[in-house]
Amino acid sequence: MTKNSMxxxxxxxxxxxxxxIIAITLLSLGIPLGAQGLSIPEAEKxxxxxxxxxxxxxxxxxxxxxIVSEKPGEKQSVSQVRVFRRDERKQFTILVMLPEVNKGQGxxxxxxxxxxxDPTSRKFSHSSVKENLxxxxxxxxxxxxxxxxxxxxxQSIAEGKLGQYPVWILELKAKNNExxxxxxxxxxxxxxxxxxxxxxxxxxxxxxxxxxxxxxxxLENKLLPSQILIVDEINKGEKSQISxxxxxxxxxxxKVFTKAFLEQVNR
Amino acid sequence: MKYIIPRIAxxxxxxxxxxxxxxxxxxxxxxxxxxxxxxxxxAFIENVSENFAYLxxxxxxxxxxxxxxxxxxxxxxxDDSIIFSAVRDSGLSYEFATKTSxxxxxxxxxxxxxxxxxxxxxLATNLFLRERVVLRQGxxxxxxxxxxxLSEKIASRLNVLPGDRITASFQTLTGQNxxxxxxxxxxxxxxxxxxxxxxxVDLAYINEAIGLKSGEYMALGFMLNDLKAAEAFASRxxxxxxxxxIQLFDRSANEExxxxxxxxxxxxxxxxxxxxxxxxxxxxxxxxxxxxxxxVVALDGASLIILLVLFAIVMIGINxxxxxxxxxxxxxxxxxxxxxxxxxxxxxxxxxxALFLALGGAVAGLVLALIAMSILxxxxxxxxxxxxxxxxNGHLSFFVPPLRAVFNVVIIAALTLLAAYFPAKAAAKMExxxxxxxxx
Numbered sequence: 001m002t003k004n005s006m007x008x009x010x011x012x013x014x015x016x017x018x019x020x021i022i023a024i025t026l027l028s029l030g031i032p033l034g035a036q037g038l039s040i041p042e043a044e045k046x047x048x049x050x051x052x053x054x055x056x057x058x059x060x061x062x063x064x065x066x067i068v069s070e071k072p073g074e075k076q077s078v079s080q081v082r083v084f085r086r087d088e089r090k091q092f093t094i095l096v097m098l099p100e101v102n103k104g105q106g107x108x109x110x111x112x113x114x115x116x117x118d119p120t121s122r123k124f125s126h127s128s129v130k131e132n133l134x135x136x137x138x139x140x141x142x143x144x145x146x147x148x149x150x151x152x153x154x155q156s157i158a159e160g161k162l163g164q165y166p167v168w169i170l171e172l173k174a175k176n177n178e179x180x181x182x183x184x185x186x187x188x189x190x191x192x193x194x195x196x197x198x199x200x201x202x203x204x205x206x207x208x209x210x211x212x213x214x215x216x217x218x219l220e221n222k223l224l225p226s227q228i229l230i231v232d233e234i235n236k237g238e239k240s241q242i243s244x245x246x247x248x249x250x251x252x253x254x255k256v257f258t259k260a261f262l263e264q265v266n267r
Numbered sequence: 268m269k270y271i272i273p274r275i276a277x278x279x280x281x282x283x284x285x286x287x288x289x290x291x292x293x294x295x296x297x298x299x300x301x302x303x304x305x306x307x308x309x310a311f312i313e314n315v316s317e318n319f320a321y322l323x324x325x326x327x328x329x330x331x332x333x334x335x336x337x338x339x340x341x342x343x344x345x346d347d348s349i350i351f352s353a354v355r356d357s358g359l360s361y362e363f364a365t366k367t368s369x370x371x372x373x374x375x376x377x378x379x380x381x382x383x384x385x386x387x388x389x390l391a392t393n394l395f396l397r398e399r400v401v402l403r404q405g406x407x408x409x410x411x412x413x414x415x416x417l418s419e420k421i422a423s424r425l426n427v428l429p430g431d432r433i434t435a436s437f438q439t440l441t442g443q444n445x446x447x448x449x450x451x452x453x454x455x456x457x458x459x460x461x462x463x464x465x466x467x468v469d470l471a472y473i474n475e476a477i478g479l480k481s482g483e484y485m486a487l488g489f490m491l492n493d494l495k496a497a498e499a500f501a502s503r504x505x506x507x508x509x510x511x512x513i514q515l516f517d518r519s520a521n522e523e524x525x526x527x528x529x530x531x532x533x534x535x536x537x538x539x540x541x542x543x544x545x546x547x548x549x550x551x552x553x554x555x556x557x558x559x560x561x562x563v564v565a566l567d568g569a570s571l572i573i574l575l576v577l578f579a580i581v582m583i584g585i586n587x588x589x590x591x592x593x594x595x596x597x598x599x600x601x602x603x604x605x606x607x608x609x610x611x612x613x614x615x616x617x618x619x620x621a622l623f624l625a626l627g628g629a630v631a632g633l634v635l636a637l638i639a640m641s642i643l644x645x646x647x648x649x650x651x652x653x654x655x656x657x658x659x660n661g662h663l664s665f666f667v668p669p670l671r672a673v674f675n676v677v678i679i680a681a682l683t684l685l686a687a688y689f690p691a692k693a694a695a696k697m698e699x700x701x702x703x704x705x706x707x
Binding site: 071072073112174176177178179180181182200202203204206208234235236237238 | 335337338339373375378379380434436439441442443444445446447476478
């Protein structure tokens with residue numbers, strides 16, 4: 001080994017150490033690592049805002065969701081469900097209105113328990129927020145309150161453009177195993193906190209699902225998606241479009257969040 | 268003199284061959300039907316258990332369970348050395364042990380999707396699988412770490428051939444979504460309706476994909492030499508494991524009056540109870556299929572009802588026939604009484620005739636049932652039939668418990684004697700002079 005090459009190596013080594021010290025200092029000061037102008041604490045603030053946009057603490061939420069599903073080689077199917085949510089108690093009730101053959105089926109969540117009600121057998125069975133709703137790409141968890149800040153930690157921040165909108169691209173990693181996806185990549189509008197696209201990845205890092213939020217409505221000074229497009233990235237051609245209507249935050253009777261309610265609506 | 272009455276009874280039966288044949292035939296038919304039902308019920312539970320044991324690769328199973336702080340139940344055996352040490356300590360022997368992990372997955376191939384249970388086994392060394400699973404395409408030599416073996420039906424629905432790459436989507440042990448790619452190594456012959464929904468993958472590969480570490484798996488199955496030894500094996504293993512201080516689920520967790528099997532009751536307990544660390548459940552194939560025993564009880568009950576209904580009809584026939592016989596032989600009875608034959612001998616003559624009729628019919632019925640069973644068991648229904656689980660290698664099989672057959676014969680004899688008793692009594696009561704002057 002020549003003296004010159006040894007010098008080059010030591011210079012490279014010193015530079016690498018210097019860069020590492022700078023990176024650690026920047027991180028500890030909360031200065032952005034991957035993108036200009038957005039620090040980790042600021043990105044976390046965005047996550048909190050996103051959670052707040054989708055949640056209604058102290059209030060109830062209900063809406064009519066129409067889900068149009070497409071699968072390769074199959075006819076388009078249309079499902080309609082009425083969703084009732086009481087976020088402060090981690091409760092939801094989903095009542096299937098369409099198709100006619102599944103009418104009266106329902107899902108009830110209380111805390112971490114989810115039950116599925118079948119009016120034909122008049123029995124409840126255990127389900128999960130990770131299960132798909134009816135035959136669509138939507139999961140039960142898509143109808144629950146958002147808890148991105150609690151469930152995920154930010155791995156990286158980048159900038160990009162989605163259509164005409166400049167976006168922040170946040171890569172999130174699950175903090176616990178209570179969530180269906182280990183990794184998420186969120187595309188959030190820079191000018192106002194609006195989630196435009198969410199990519200969900202498997203435990204081993206493969207893209208499983210892309211969710212697009214093309215339309216929003218305003219409710220109680222909050223922006224709520226009124227249309228969602230979910231694309232299955234494993235089975236190409238499989239997708240679901242969810243349209244929300246009749247969204248309201250009016251108080252719901254307590255009985256809506258009981259098993260008796262699901263039984264009663266079927267009488 | 269001792270055997271004179273039975274001999275006259277036999278002679279009387281042979282005098283009226285057609286009538287005796289019809290009455291005996293009715294009894295034989297009833298016995299045949301009931302014996303066939305008993306025979307089917309007798310083999311039912313053993314067939315169901317053996318077929319399940321074959322599908323699950325074991326007669327006795329040990330399953331590990333852990334509960335996370337959030338209440339999630341994880342099915343996992345992290346360290347099996349304590350189980351094998353309990354087996355050794357209790358001196359138990361088995362043919363082989365199979366370590367398995369199972370996951371419900373969606374398989375994708377070029378736009379086609381199908382839901383399947385992926386059973387993870389050590390594909391390279393599992394001889395049981397190699398003996399039982401017949402390959403239609405591909406070979407055991409092509410087995411690699413990411414191999415999958417699908418049944419013909421599933422392969423055809425996915426339109427895949429050996430060498431094709433299939434994507435599987437499933438949830439990890441803790442419920443996160445994950446994906447793995449598999450190479451189709453072989454296509455197996457559809458062994459049964461249930462067998463065709465099972466796909467085999469390599470244990471190490473699937474374990475890694477569902478978040479289990481090397482050496483961990485979900486269930487341990489012991490295949491024994493004899494299915495009947497399963498309960499004793501499980502009891503001794505349970506005692507031995509309990510003696511070692513291992514946390515176990517109660518084997519008798521079945522609730523009183525509940526329709527659940529002991530296995531279902533155990534799963535319910537696991538949902539409701541809290542514990543720390545690993546806790547194990549020990550169960551047999553019988554615990555899983557114990558609801559099948561209720562079917563056997565129902566079949567036996569139904570056969571008894573059929574026996575009684577058929578014989579209520581036959582009894583009316585016998586009663587009428589013997590009344591007719593009494594009037595036909597009224598002068599003969601008068602003569603016998605006039606030459607010194609006693610009343611009880613006349614009665615026993617009639618009862619002997621009824622008894623011979625019942626025994627003859629019953630023996631003929633049993634023989635007919637055996638012939639019918641032999642013929643039915645020759646029919647090959649194939650392995651891919653919905654009734655596969657209740658058959659033995661695609662054939663109907665029968666086992667009539669000997670005591671059950673004896674019980675049926677005794678019931679028939681008793682009912683026939685009861686039917687003939689009143690005409691016999693009336694014949695015995697007849698005055699010789701009255702009988703002799705009665706015109707037919």
